[in-house]
Amino acid sequence: QVQLVESGGGLVQAGGSLRLSCVASGGTFSTYRMGWFRQAPGKEREFVGGISNLSVSTYYADSVKGRFTISRDNAKNTVYLQMNNLKAEDTAVYYCAGGLYMNDYRSARGYNYWGQGTQVTVSS
Secondary structure, three states, X not given: OOXXXXXXXXXXXXXXXXXXXXXXXXXXXXXXXXXXXXXXXXXXXXXXXXXXXXXXXXXXXXXXXXXXXXXXXXXXXXXXXXXXXOOHHHOEEEEEEEEOOOOOOOOHHHOOEEOOOEEEEEEO
């Protein structure tokens, strides 16, 4: 069973940066396609970014394109989300997710495993 544990969340001022990490255990990390999602209070969970298993392809929501960067280190079983120029509307709980077979990185339904989430709060 794959377990995902996120870290790196916190409180930051608008315009600041944070880097989220998600460490995987219990599976062959290099075979998993990975994604980051977020959920703000009262809103549905939404796609943030995705990365293929060997980092060949990356995908981003329009709202974060140019500000966020997803990357992974398969030797460390870790996926990252570098978040720059943060805005108040980026405030949410951020989740990492892993899946083997999905083709649509933007759909949460395709992911098999989820972390517990890490809170990101951006003050304006």
